[in-house]
Amino acid sequence: MxxxxxxxxxxxxxxxxxxxxxxxxxxxxxxxxxxxxxxxxxxxxxxxxxxxxxxxxxxxxxxxxxxxxxxxxxxxxxxxxxxxxxxxxxxxxxxxxxxxxxxxxxxxxxxxxxxxxxxxxxxxxxxxxxxxxxxxxxxxxxxxxxxxxxxxxxxxxxxxxxxxxxxxxxxxxxxxxxxxxxxxxxxxxxxxxIDRIGHGAVMLGRAVTWSGRAVTGGLGRMRRKAGEVRQARLDAPKKTEPPIVNRRVDEPSPGLLKRLGQRFRRDRATSGKPEPKRREPVMSEETESEQPSLPLVVDTVDEAPGAPEGEADQQAVTITRFQGQGAGKAQPESEQTKGNGKRRRRGNGRAADKGQSPVPPVSLLDEPGPHKKQGYSADSLQYMSRLLEEKLADFGVAVEVVEVNPGPVITRFEIKPAAGVKVSRISNLAKDLARALAVYSVRVVEVIPGKSVVGIEIPNEEREMVKLSEILSSASYSKSGSALTLALGNDIGGEPVVADLGKMPHLLVAGTTGSGKSVGVNAMILSMLLKATPEEVRMIMIDPKMLELSIYEGIPHLLAPVVTDMKEAANALRWCVAEMERRYQLMSSQGVRNLAGYNRKVRDARERGEPIKDPLWNPQNALDPSEDARPELEPLPYIVVVVDEFADMMMIVGKKVEELIARIAQKARAAGIHLILATQRPSVDVITGLIKANIPTRASFSVQSKVDSRTVLDQGGAEQLLGNGDMLYLPPGSSNPERVHGAFVDDDEVHRIVEAWKQRGEPDYVDDVLSGGDSDSVPGIAAMGGEDSEQDALFDEAVAFVTESGRVSISSVQRKFKIGYNRAANLVEAMESAGVVSAAGQNGSREVLAAPPPRD
Structure with missing residues (x-):
């Protein structure tokens, strides 16, 4: 137990x-x-x-x-x-x-x-x-x-x-x-x-009813006092100007656009003075919870040039209308003189007639037509602004249209995204916005310098044609003192856009067929022909299509006839490289940094009566080798090389042209040699990285895809252009392209300018341009040709080695002579051209065709 x-x-x-x-x-x-x-x-x-x-x-x-x-x-x-x-x-x-x-x-x-x-x-x-x-x-x-x-x-x-x-x-x-x-x-x-809320509402109603009965007398007195105040307001005199905000405009109504137009016209008619009054902050008699949406506020530059920004309410949309230059015409005047000495070449051609202007007048071009009504009406802009906000809201993007800038070709809506909205979300909706607004294309400008807004560019219903004479008659072109001034067109506000090729210093132009690329190049050439004399600017034109630039044949600015053979084009570029090196030697001897300083020093010496002798003169190549025969230095002109179809030249000539253009692009600015390269196929095999790295200034007309736009501008946007001269211009030193509506010039205008120049002088062609000139002495040029490999010091030894051994390969030549791969490959190709070895077979092997050289 x-x-x-x-x-x-x-x-x-x-x-x-x-x-x-x-x-x-x-x-x-x-x-x-x-x-x-x-x-x-x-x-x-x-x-x-x-x-x-x-x-x-x-x-x-x-x-x-x-x-x-x-x-x-x-x-x-x-x-x-x-x-x-x-x-x-x-x-x-x-x-x-x-x-x-x-x-x-x-x-x-x-x-x-x-x-x-x-x-x-x-x-x-x-x-x-x-x-x-x-x-x-x-x-x-x-x-x-x-x-x-x-x-x-x-x-x-x-x-x-x-x-x-x-x-x-x-x-x-x-x-x-x-x-x-x-x-x-x-x-x-x-x-x-819900039951508890209902019970609480019933109890609250009973309490309110009981309290109301207790204070009936006090409420009656308050009602009588409120009636007296309301009657006093009604008896007060009414304002002369109707309130800006007096009804809701966002309520659905079949007559919305009509009411907006009537309100816009009524506000304009009630202003008795020609100058608008200072806009006061918008006030409303309604409570803040019932305050209606504000209407579109329309301002014009000519009506309120000094109106400060920000006086309107934040919800008001400001429409700013621009008016282009060209109401009055001003003849352009060149600040540079003709030059007061002989040309370095054979002569100046036929002298101009007495009383004849040094350059043809702008009046030879067609006059710009009357300015039509620009873009959309105020009612349409109001409707499109609200529609733009609604469509973006449907995709979860909250924005507010703060300003509208109508232009001659497009209208820019400046929107302010809500906090936290990424710009990339708006850019990805460009095609959806174009469909919603029933327009051809919509371009999203992600960054507008100086503003914290995003731009939405929409094409106008009726676009204006920008004539070249309108740009050349503007003050900006007339005041430009550079002989290389280019007239590009008008910006989105109708203001002329001109650029200095000397500051670019080279220009790359791209655009598909029908985009206005050739017309734009013609406008650039004419803007220089109407600004500079042959003593100031000389040109080399390369036209593989034999159609676009052949019209300029015979003008005194040309250094050579219009080049249509691509082998001669390579020689012309090779001559430019040699001329660039010669000019650098001249500038180095005179202690100047650029061509403008060189010309200034030469002119000053001539005016003092102490001309400078040519330091590069070689008496062995002269008929009279005495020192008295040494020539004097003369001012040198700028040289502009225009290539209309760069892709065709790259396809025919290839690597040699790429290296020549790269040398000119990276060194020729100070020597006064400038390039204008145009192509309709902006692919990476045409516009290579070596070329694009040395040409920062670019202009892209309409292209087919975003890839082509990125090839030219390093960003998209050119695929959304409208064509017919609409382009994106990337100025030097900037990463934000500027939209420009290119100037139009027809063939009749070009013929008139060309004939005027033919009457003023004959062309003074330089024979060495098409033959390549004395380019053998210039470092790097001889190596660009494939035919110079036989001049290699090892060529004879390589031939002896190959013929004696009975076998050939690039690696064996490279090991035998201890040289680089490229040089060994050039030697083997030279032996193939000379018939020493055969061409490479399918497996890359070659046969030795020549017998070994006899021994002594």
């Missing part, structure tokens, strides 16, 4: 110990979980409160090594992850942790009963609630946080559902999912809540 009682006691003691152990374990686990949840909540709050996008994080582009986040580098990484995916709803995570801690604390006296199915149900409800809430925050700008306040999850969900359904249906579905998820998480009964 004793043993039985002792065994039972031991069992009871063990059972109590196990029970106590489980209670302590449950208590420790509950308190540990409570502490962990509190720490997690505080940690998340610290990380989110001090979130900084510049800190190193999951989606951060910052380069800071030290994190400014209160929670350290891990907190910066975690806050970046949560903010990127969930936006402002990332705050739900610390709230969830705190709520769980509160529930755990309230149930501290009960035994923990954990149900996994209930846990997964509530976790799924939280996922549904936060996903739907992110979608709603991405669809609407709640609390002024912007459309991106829902993070990547909200933006993608809102955009996908809006594309599949529409905005109201998406709102309804996401709201229902959010309420359902909240019910699963909290167990909240919406029907019971």
């Amino acid at each position: 004793a043993q039985g009682k002792s065994g039972q006691a031991q069992q009871e003691t063990g059972h109590r110990g196990q029970t106590r152990f489980r209670e302590l374990l449950a208590q420790g686990g509950r308190e540990g979980a409570l502490i962990a949840l509190i720490v997690l909540c505080v940690y998340l709050v610290m990380a989110l409160v001090s979130h900084n996008p510049s800190d190193p994080g999951w989606a951060s582009i910052g380069h800071e090594l030290e994190a400014t986040n209160y929670a350290g580098r891990s907190g910066a990484w975690l806050s970046s992850l949560l903010m990127t995916f969930f936006g402002e709803l990332a705050w739900l995570f610390p709230m969830l942790a705190g709520w769980c801690a509160i529930v755990l604390y309230r149930n501290r006296g009960t035994y923990p009963d954990f149900h996994w199915p209930l846990f997964f149900l509530r976790a799924g409800g939280f996922v549904l609630f936060i996903s739907a809430s992110c979608g709603l925050f991405g669809l609407y700008s709640f609390f002024g946080l912007g459309p991106d306040s829902g993070g990547v999850l909200g933006s993608e969900m809102a955009m996908t559902l809006v594309t599949m359904l529409n905005r109201p249906a998406t709102t309804l579905i996401l709201g229902a999912i959010a309420l359902f998820g909240l019910t699963l998480v909290t167990g909240l009964s919406w029907i019971a809540m």
Whole structure:
């Protein structure tokens, strides 16, 4: 018995110990979980409160090594992850942790009963609630946080559902999912809540009724006082000017455009003075909650030239109309004189007649036609502004049209994106906007210098034709003192755009057939012909198509006839390289840095009667080797090389032309030699990296694809141009292209200018241009030709080695003579040209055809 009682006691003691152990374990686990949840909540709050996008994080582009986040580098990484995916709803995570801690604390006296199915149900409800809430925050700008306040999850969900359904249906579905998820998480009964709200409304109504009966007398007195104040307002004299805002313009109505037009005309008619008054801040008698949308505010440059910006309300759209130059014509005058000495070449040609101007007058060109009404009407601009905002809002992009700039060809809408909206999202919607606005194309200008807005360029219904005479008659062209002034066209506001080729110093022009590229090149050439004499500018024209530039045959500016044979084109470029090196030697001997300084020094010496002798004169090549026969230095003209179809020349001549153009492009600026290269096939095998790196100034007309646009401009946009002279001009030293509407000139105008120059002088051709000149003495030119490899010092030794050994390969020649691979390859190709070895077979092997040389 004793043993039985002792065994039972031991069992009871063990059972109590196990029970106590489980209670302590449950208590420790509950308190540990409570502490962990509190720490997690505080940690998340610290990380989110001090979130900084510049800190190193999951989606951060910052380069800071030290994190400014209160929670350290891990907190910066975690806050970046949560903010990127969930936006402002990332705050739900610390709230969830705190709520769980509160529930755990309230149930501290009960035994923990954990149900996994209930846990997964509530976790799924939280996922549904936060996903739907992110979608709603991405669809609407709640609390002024912007459309991106829902993070990547909200933006993608809102955009996908809006594309599949529409905005109201998406709102309804996401709201229902959010309420359902909240019910699963909290167990909240919406029907019971509606009953409580209804009961509270009934009790509140009873209390209001009782209170109203108690204060009936006081309310009556207040009504009488309010009636007296209202009657006094009605008896007051009315204002002479109607209020700017007096009705809602965003309510749907069949006569919207008509009412806007009437309001616009009424506002213009009520102004009794010719000069507009200073606009006061827009005021409304309505409360802020009922304030209507503001109408379009239309300003013109000629009506309010000094109106300060920013006086209108933020919701008003300003339309600024530009007026182009050309109302009055001014004859251009060249600031440079003709020159007062002989030419370095054979002569000046036939002298100009007495009383004849040194350059043909601009009046030979066709007069610009009368300016038509530009672009859209004010009603259409108002409608398109609102339509633009609505269409972008349909795609989840909140913007506001702040200004409209109508031009002769396009109209630019300047929009201000909401906070957090990336410009790339607007750029990706260019085709959708073009479809929504029913226009040919829409170009998005991501950066407008000096403004924090994004430009949306839309073509006008009727575009104006920009005549070359309008640009050449402008003050900007007339005031330009450079002989290399190029007339490009008008900008989007109708102002003339001129450029100095000497500052570019080379120009690359690209555009498909029919884009206006050839007309633009003709306009550039005529702008120089109407500005400079042959003593100032000489030209070399290369025309592989034999159609575009042949019209200029016979003008006195040409150094050689228009080149149509591509072998002669390579010789012309080779002569330019030799001339460039000769000019550098002359400038170095005179201690000047550029051609302008050289010409100035030569003219000053002539005026003093102390002409400078030619330091490069070689008496061995002269008929009279005496020192008295040494020629004098003369001012040198600028040389402009114009290539109409650069791709065709690259296809025929190839690598030699690329290297010649690269040498000219990178060195010839100070020597006064400039290139204008035009092509209709802007591919990477034509516009190589070596050429593009040395020609920073480019102009692109309409191209076929974004790839071609990036090849020319290093960015897209040219594929959205309208053609017929519409181009993007990338000025030197800038990465933002400027949209220019190219000047138009027809063949009759070109013929008139060419005939006028033919009457003033005959061409003075230089024979060495087409033959290549004395280019053998110039370093680097002889190596560009394949026929000079036989002059290699190792050629004879290589032939002896090959014929004696009976086998040939580039690697064997390279090892035998210890030379580079390129030189060994040139030697083998030279032996092939000389008939020593055969051409390479299918496997690359060659046969030795010549017998070994006889030995003495």
